[in-house]
Amino acid sequence: MIFFRQKEKGFKLKKVLNGCKWGDLNSQEQLYREYYAYVRSIALRYASSDDFASEITNDTFLKVFKHISTYNENSDFKAWIRRITINTSLDYNKKEKKYQENDTIDETIDLPTSHGIEETLNAETIILLLQQLPPLYRMTFNLHEIEGFSHEEIARMMNIKTSTSRANLTRAKKELRVLIQNLNHHEK
Structure with missing residues (x-):
């Protein structure tokens, strides 16, 4: 019995990205399945809840599909989608007005860490x-x-x-x- 999701056999990023550029729904679904866990793991770190992370994840993919033609094929796709996820997370926090006012501190204090x-x-x-x-x-x-x-x-x-x-x-x-x-x- 297999408890982890196996990579889809024959996943070809270049072919899938080409399909996404043409609006092919099957290609979009393949890309979504292949990178969902990666995008979600980033979104979870920035979100205050699971629902919020889901919104960030879905919006990230909407942005990816909308702007796929701007992706430079000579660069790392994973880094590109990571950056979109981070920016989407930042946008969500701004939009939700969850930023809190903080005083500035010129020096930081390095607190000792406890092990255990x-x-x-x-x-x-x-x-x-x-x-x-x-x-x-x-x-x-x-x-x-x-x-x-x-x-x-x-x-x-x-x-x-x-x-x-x-x-x-x-x-x-x-x-x-x-x-x-x-x-x-x-x-x-």
Whole structure:
């Protein structure tokens, strides 16, 4: 018995992308099936709920299909769709007006990490913990720690100051530690 989804046999990205450019529904469905889990995993990190992640995922694919002709075939498709997913996530948070005002901090404090439960957390638990963070913290954490953007890039993307990005990251890490500690106390 197989418990994981196998890659579709014979999936040819170039052929599928060509079909998508012509509006072929079968090609769009193939692309959706092939990249759904990848896009959804990104959306879950940025969303505050499962429903919100579904909206981001679906809108990402709508944008992909609408703008597929702008994709440069010489570049990495996965990176292209990742960027669209991130931008869609940022747009959703702006549209929903979930940004919270934050004071800026010029210096960040590196908080010590405690070892233990963090090493045994599974992906689902981590996603649930990230979803509990305030939107600005969650976005900054994802963009910096997971996607690898610099604070300067994050500041431009989110239209905030660089110092605010640093402060949001510090606060996100602090809140995550508290959430993990609370989780640890509940499991004991």
